[in-house]
Amino acid sequence: MACEQWRGKLDLYADGELAPAEESVLRAHLNSCAACAVDVLDRVQLKRSVHAAGKRYEPSAEFRARIANTIAKTTATKAPSANVWGWRIIFVPAVIMLIFALALNFYLGRERAARQRVYSELADLHVATLASATPADVISSDKHTVKPWFQGKIPFTFNLPEMPGSAFTLIGGRVTYLEQTPGAHLIYLVRKHEISVFIFPERALQMPSLAAGPVNALSFNTESWTQNGLRYFVVGDASADDIHALSKLMRDAG
Amino acid sequence: MRVSEDRPSASSFEDLAMPLFDQLYNFARWLTQDTAEAEDLVQETYAKALRGFGSFQQGTNFRAWMYRILRNSFLSSRAGLKIVVPLDEEENENILPAENATPESILIGDANREMVQQALGELPVHFREILLLCEVEEMSYQEISATLGIPAGTVMSRLSRARKALRSLLQQKLKGGRHGV
Numbered sequence: 001m002a003c004e005q006w007r008g009k010l011d012l013y014a015d016g017e018l019a020p021a022e023e024s025v026l027r028a029h030l031n032s033c034a035a036c037a038v039d040v041l042d043r044v045q046l047k048r049s050v051h052a053a054g055k056r057y058e059p060s061a062e063f064r065a066r067i068a069n070t071i072a073k074t075t076a077t078k079a080p081s082a083n084v085w086g087w088r089i090i091f092v093p094a095v096i097m098l099i100f101a102l103a104l105n106f107y108l109g110r111e112r113a114a115r116q117r118v119y120s121e122l123a124d125l126h127v128a129t130l131a132s133a134t135p136a137d138v139i140s141s142d143k144h145t146v147k148p149w150f151q152g153k154i155p156f157t158f159n160l161p162e163m164p165g166s167a168f169t170l171i172g173g174r175v176t177y178l179e180q181t182p183g184a185h186l187i188y189l190v191r192k193h194e195i196s197v198f199i200f201p202e203r204a205l206q207m208p209s210l211a212a213g214p215v216n217a218l219s220f221n222t223e224s225w226t227q228n229g230l231r232y233f234v235v236g237d238a239s240a241d242d243i244h245a246l247s248k249l250m251r252d253a254g
Numbered sequence: 255m256r257v258s259e260d261r262p263s264a265s266s267f268e269d270l271a272m273p274l275f276d277q278l279y280n281f282a283r284w285l286t287q288d289t290a291e292a293e294d295l296v297q298e299t300y301a302k303a304l305r306g307f308g309s310f311q312q313g314t315n316f317r318a319w320m321y322r323i324l325r326n327s328f329l330s331s332r333a334g335l336k337i338v339v340p341l342d343e344e345e346n347e348n349i350l351p352a353e354n355a356t357p358e359s360i361l362i363g364d365a366n367r368e369m370v371q372q373a374l375g376e377l378p379v380h381f382r383e384i385l386l387l388c389e390v391e392e393m394s395y396q397e398i399s400a401t402l403g404i405p406a407g408t409v410m411s412r413l414s415r416a417r418k419a420l421r422s423l424l425q426q427k428l429k430g431g432r433h434g435v
Binding site: 011012015017043046047049050051052053054055056057058059063064066067068070071072074075 | 266267268271272275276279280283284292293296297300301304365367368370371374385386388389390392394395410413414417420421
């Protein structure tokens with residue numbers, strides 16, 4: 001009866017699929033049962049025969065190399081998965097835009113700060129000069145007196161407009177400094193409002209952003225432009241129209 | 255000897271798949287019985303596996319996964335479509351009692367390598383493949399079950415039938431050879 005009990009499990013035993021406990025009991029039976037032992041031997045022999053016979057075919061070296069190359073090429077080109085590419089497609093432009101925005105903001109911020117600093121300094125010069133007991137070192141309404149006075153005092157020359165019939169009157173001038181650059185400071189009067197006109201060599205200032213339009217600096221109206229390598233600033237508490245009118249006269253003269 | 259479970263998480267596809275190349279080719283060659291078709295089948299298997307590697311469930315059996323791809327590719331191929339796997343005889347069937355050891359069965363030890371190869375080639379594909387997976391690839395019943403997509407009970411019964419069929423073929427060849435002498 002013991003043999004009948006085990007007969008159905010001899011394949012499992014030969015295949016190593018029996019549970020350890022059951023396997024040890026069957027092994028004990030095989031030690032005492034020649035018929036079952038021969039049966040197991042036959043099954044094991046069949047397994048060995050198939051194992052040996054089954055390892056029959058080998059791929060050619062050329063075929064192996066071909067597949068290996070294909071895998072290497074494919075994995076090299078598609079290494080980043082679609083998800084990673086999708087992530088990159090979104091992320092990389094976003095980062096570039098962010099960097100660009102930050103750089104632009106930083107640049108514009110610096111520009112704004114530089115402009116503000118220059119106009120604040122000019123407003124200070126304007127106020128300090130008017131508050132001075134001697135606002136002008138050369139006092140004259142005649143441009144042919146004022147202009148020559150600057151010769152030898154500043155490293156450039158400039159033209160001044162004729163003022164007959166206009167609302168503007170030339171009061172005088174003085175040498176001033178902006179950003180350690182010497183320049184001309186002219187003072188005009190229009191309806192009791194004093195207006196400062198600053199002239200500096202453009203190259204020395206090296207602030208291209210100053211070319212931007214009118215700026216309201218500390219409540220003063222201002223206007224600025226570049227002409228013949230010179231940077232002009234018109235600063236005063238007069239109306240924007242008067243500032244512009246004087247600026248136009250200066251431009252026309254320049 | 256049983257091959258341990260693969261650990262795909264730490265390795266690339268190439269590291270996992272290329273060591274299986276020889277045995278996959280051998281299996282493909284046995285299935286197709288033709289060199290060119292076997293190469294096409296292996297190439298298709300690697301291409302499909304490479305494409306699907308991202309969806310391969312890490313921690314599961316990579317070897318069984320590769321064999322399953324190869325086998326499914328074969329079954330959907332022109333040659334494979336002709337294969338009919340009889341299912342009705344195996345479902346819900348207990349393991350067949352093996353035949354008693356007879357003098358004839360013991361003579362199987364006398365069968366030479368070529369004779370076994372010939373008999374294997376004559377077996378129906380579903381018997382041939384399960385014998386190759388168990389005896390040549392030394393897969394466990396569980397691995398065979400995962401590879402062929404059949405329950406473990408069916409693995410046991412199909413193996414038993416395959417061995418019976420092979421044994422029968424070998425006995426015929428041994429008798430024939432003996433008569434021939």
